[in-house]
Amino acid sequence: MVQVILKDVVKVYDNKFTAVKDVNLDIADKEFMVIVGPSGCGKTTTLRMVAGLEEITSGTVSIGDRVVNDIPPKNRDIAMVFQNYALYPHMTVFQNMAFGLKLRKFPKAEVIERVNRTAKMLGIEGLLSRKPKALSGGQRQRVALGRAIVRNPKAFLFDEPLSNLDAKLRVTTRAELKALHRRLETTTIYVTHDQAEAMTLGDRISVMYDGVIQQVASPMEIYDRPANRFVAGFLGIPPMNFFEGRIVFSQDRPKFIMSDSTEILLAESLKSKLTAYNDKQMVLGIRPEHLSPVTSEVKNGNVIPAVVEVVEPLGDRTDVYLTSKSGQKFIANIDPHIKMSADDRAMMAVDTDKIHIFELGKVGKNISLS
Ligand SMILES: Nc1ncnc2c1ncn2[C@@H]1O[C@H](COP(=O)(O)OP(=O)(O)OP(=O)(O)O)[C@@H](O)[C@H]1O
Ligand SMILES: [Mg+2]
Incomplete structure (x- = not known):
């Protein structure tokens, strides 16, 4: 041994x-x-x-x-x-x-x-x-x-x-x-x-x-x-995207409000972990593979409006570089058969089950883990 x-x-x-x-x-x-x-x-x-x-x-x-x-x-x-x-x-x-x-x-x-x-x-x-x-x-x-x-x-x-x-x-x-x-x-x-x-x-x-x-x-x-x-x-290529914003509880459900006022309704399972963070500045993390384009605006508000900057087809997937309304850059990787081009407007749906919420700072703790 x-x-x-x-x-x-x-x-x-x-x-x-x-x-x-x-x-x-x-x-x-x-x-x-x-x-x-x-x-x-x-x-x-x-x-x-x-x-x-x-x-x-x-x-x-x-x-x-x-x-x-x-x-x-x-x-x-x-x-x-x-x-x-x-x-x-x-x-x-x-x-x-x-x-x-x-x-x-x-x-x-x-x-x-x-x-x-x-x-x-x-x-x-x-x-x-x-x-x-x-x-x-x-x-x-x-x-x-x-x-x-x-x-x-x-x-x-x-x-x-x-x-x-x-x-x-x-x-x-x-x-x-x-x-x-x-x-x-x-x-x-x-x-x-x-x-x-x-x-x-x-x-x-x-x-x-x-x-x-x-x-x-x-x-x-x-x-x-x-x-x-x-x-x-x-860890992750391309890396996880991070958005700063605020946690707000409305009708007993936690929401994440980004600096450009884009709202993401968070999963029910995060409720108890987030109660102590109501109205606090936090960081939302989402991996590129958990963002995908949707054609019409989804009503539940889990969509980030953005403009496509660069499209990189890699064969097995396509990396899309985007800019949100507030100018924040982020990356999605999408099915290579979906067509997206530079300068397109895009609505990027967030897979809310895959969201991480971090405290502020470079080594901010992931509070979405149990
Ligand atoms: N002999 C030394 N005296 C003072 N500081 C040192 C000495 N050797 C290394 N350091 C410092 O200690 C820190 C850690 O160095 P180390 O070589 O362990 O890093 P590392 O993680 O192996 O980096 P890399 O990936 O570049 O090899 C660095 O900031 C380095 O400048
Ligand atoms: Mg070394």
Whole structure:
């Protein structure tokens, strides 16, 4: 059992900057945990503390059942793969992969056996005598992975390992990584700022912002039930639309009145959650796939009048960029067979069951969750 547990972990750098604020994270044995967040939010710092490359200011990191705060990196029995794989240029692929084993004084026969087996698993057995400069980016990436795998570590730590690959290779390598994890079942922490990687790879995702883990949950839970406005806006392409406005109760039903006085009648199920917010400024969130054009004005007032700015047909769907009466920009993605053109007037119906209501502010709490 190799769970990795971060408890109240804080990192204050020498210049007094607090990069990681009180992170708590339980990564289960065999779990693939993704930490995702924008540049500078503290992902690498967190990973480096687990690896032992960065001192932990306060809190504890445990790997398996021991606290590793004072254990040097080489004795933590974990392998880290970085973005710039840092292969030794003067060594062959075989030597690069064997290096860590030799350092740990593995018998020669076992080194050869492990390197060959891993190379075969990664499909690089034909490259073992080459130097890194004679490899493509994707092949180098595989060698870096191989170097981590041969050691059979207790856990893998990945820091944006695919970001140097081109878009297509990134997608195929992503799928290979997932298959590899299914096979090896090694506990993994994977850092990325790419939401597609996070959604596709993670058993669970930790969304980080400003040194704080904002939410930890399965990919679909994060998507369907974002804990706050930051999480809601970070995952989803195109992102969730946000409208500022006011909650008003009329005839015992909550309404959301946008700044341009467009009214959205909210679902009955939100009533009890919104009573404390009557007449307060709030933010309504709606994903692009929950907006659709209607031809005649719907009487119940769940329609945003807008003008079409840009139409982007993507084949499986069409993204439509719109501007509301008050000049607010928002995006809908619609059935590709519906015809819409730039400068059209449009009435966009809101799927009221899919609305989220947030408190004001960048990390305003989602109060529409139960
Ligand atoms: N040695 C250091 N001294 C002071 N501040 C640092 C140091 N290293 C990183 N930081 C700061 O800590 C914050 C978190 O950095 P970190 O590298 O963990 O971010 P990240 O989430 O990995 O970002 P990216 O996606 O750009 O790699 C940043 O604001 C960064 O400027
Ligand atoms: Mg980083």
